[in-house]
Amino acid sequence: MFAFRSIRFGILISCCVVPTLTAQDRPTDAWLTNPVDQRTFDAYLEFFSYGAELSFETEVVSTSTEQGIREELLRFQSTPGMVVTARLYHPPGLEMGDGPAIVYLHGGEPQGKDAGSVIRLNRFLARAGVVVLAIDMLYYGERNDGFFTTFGEMEKHDRLYNNDAEYLEWVQQTVKDVGRSYDFLVGERGADPSRIGLVGLSRGGVVATIAGGADERFGAVALLHTGHFDFFEDGHPAAACPANYIGRIAPRPLFMLNSENDADFLPETAIRPLHRLAGQPNTVHWITGIHGFIGQDDVSVLAEWLRTNLTP
Numbered sequence: 307m308f309a310f311r312s313i314r315f316g317i318l319i320s321c322c323v324v325p326t327l328t329a330q331d332r333p334t335d336a337w338l339t340n341p342v343d344q345r346t347f348d349a350y351l352e353f354f355s356y357g358a359e360l361s362f363e364t365e366v367v368s369t370s371t372e373q374g375i376r377e378e379l380l381r382f383q384s385t386p387g388m389v390v391t392a393r394l395y396h397p398p399g400l401e402m403g404d405g406p407a408i409v410y411l412h413g414g415e416p417q418g419k420d421a422g423s424v425i426r427l428n429r430f431l432a433r434a435g436v437v438v439l440a441i442d443m444l445y446y447g448e449r450n451d452g453f454f455t456t457f458g459e460m461e462k463h464d465r466l467y468n469n470d471a472e473y474l475e476w477v478q479q480t481v482k483d484v485g486r487s488y489d490f491l492v493g494e495r496g497a498d499p500s501r502i503g504l505v506g507l508s509r510g511g512v513v514a515t516i517a518g519g520a521d522e523r524f525g526a527v528a529l530l531h532t533g534h535f536d537f538f539e540d541g542h543p544a545a546a547c548p549a550n551y552i553g554r555i556a557p558r559p560l561f562m563l564n565s566e567n568d569a570d571f572l573p574e575t576a577i578r579p580l581h582r583l584a585g586q587p588n589t590v591h592w593i594t595g596i597h598g599f600i601g602q603d604d605v606s607v608l609a610e611w612l613r614t615n616l617t618p
Contacts, residue, residue, distance in 0.1 A: 335541065337549040338534060338579045347554065350545045353474075354481045354520050356385050362486075364494055374398035375432045382494070384486040388479065391448035392441045392487070393419050394495070395432035406616030407437035407497040409487040409524075411480070411510030413531070413598065416457040418447020427605065434609035436616075437497060439487055443480050443510065463538045467509075470543050477513060477546040484517040488524065500525060501616045505608075507531055508570070508598065512548050515580075518558075519551025526615040528561040528608060531597055533571030534580045549583055556585025559615040563591045563604060570597040 342350075362382040369378050376396040384390045397405065410428060415421040419440040428438045445453045445466070454461055466472050484504065491497035503526040506514025511532025518527035534549055535542075544550060552560075562584070564577045571577055581590060589611060593604055600608075 335547070335549070337544060337547050338583070341550045341553060341583060342544060346544075347550060350550070351520055353478045353545055354485065354517075356482045356485060358489060360386065362490060362494055364490075373429060373433065375429055382486070382490055384483045385479070388444075388483075389449075390441050390483050390486065391419070392439055392490075393425070393428070395428050395438040395440070397432045397435050397437060400435055400437070402437060403496045403498045405435050405437060406501045406503065406612055407439065407491050408503045408505050408528075408612065408616075409484055409491070410438050410440040411443060411484070411504075411506035411514050412440065412446065413508030413510050414446075414457070414459075414462060416446065416450070416454070418442035418449070420447055427600065430605050431609055431612070434606075434613070436609060436612050437491070439491055441483060441487055443483070443513070444476055459538055467536075467538070467542070468540050470541070474543045474546050477516060480513045481517045481520060484513070485521050485523075488521070498618070499523065500618060503527065503612055503616050505530065505612075509536075512536075515548035515555075516546065516551045518560075519554035522558070524558065526559045526561070526612065527555050528563070528612065530563045530600065530608075531565065531568065531571065533564070533568075533576035535576045536570050537572065549580060552580055553583045553585050557587070559611075560584055560588040561591065561608065561611050561615075562588065563593065563600070563608065565593050565595055565597060565599070567594055568597045 360383060365381045367379040367381065375398060378394040380394060381389050381391050412418050412421065412424050419442050424440065428440050431438050442449045466476060488502055491502055492499045502524060504514050504518050504524040505528040507530040511529040514527060515529055518524055562581060566573055591607060
């Protein structure tokens with residue numbers, strides 16, 4: 307299910323298995339044509355507030371060097387009693403603070419940040435000079451607490467993505483974790499606060515859209531293989547709808563990589579309608595592979611976009 311093709315041919319980050327589709331008649335909602343007003347949006351921001359003064363209680367579990375990249379496996383406290391597990395990639399020959407950095411959100415892989423394809427993608431970005439802090443989203447990777455048992459698409463949607471109360475709480479926590487990850491990079495590792503971006507893939511891209519719109523500290527946002535609804539979603543709360551956030555990323559730069567052949571986030575109902583809500587400046591990079599596939603040239607385009615847009 308989770309395959310990797312060598313970087314010569316591309317990276318496949320498979321987040322789910324979906325049927326081949328011919329129809330594009332999937333659910334939609336009014337927010338794609340009429341996002342919430344500013345007053346309502348400001349009220350949503352209260353969902354994502356947290357205590358920035360809380361101690362990180364950082365624990366470095368291990369350090370290693372792979373392909374010249376120093377990697378730290380670490381843990382830090384996000385909100386009271388909630389610990390984020392993460393992998394930090396230090397580019398070769400680059401001091402922290404001397405280059406761009408990103409927070410990275412994985413897709414629906416059970417292994418989270420530790421999926422082989424995710425590690426390979428983040429090492430590629432690190433070799434290109436980008437510091438990467440990849441975190442596990444709640445219920446994934448090292449934060450698997452048994453909430454999911456099979457990680458099948460039906461289970462994930464029945465238990466979380468189509469469960470409005472659970473999903474809103476999960477989105478709230480993940481957005482807080484993203485904000486605390488920014489704080490961690492600056493306060494614990496000395497990253498330049500003006501050069502930190504946010505990158506998310508698939509389900510991580512959905513949350514990155516929300517976090518990027520809600521947290522103006524991120525200098526640039528990149529969304530990979532994501533959209534409004536995925537194939538199995540039947541709705542979500544307004545406060546957890548990316549359509550109400552993507553336009554708020556502007557005027558910060560936005561990069562969107564999507565596939566014309568995506569059978570998970572359907573181009574006509576889930577991707578292009580969300581693109582139309584994006585502000586300026588934005589870059590849309592279309593590819594023809596399946597959901598989750600990112601070719602070598604595409605990763606290079608992303609790395610160059612991050613370096614260009616996360617400048618002092």
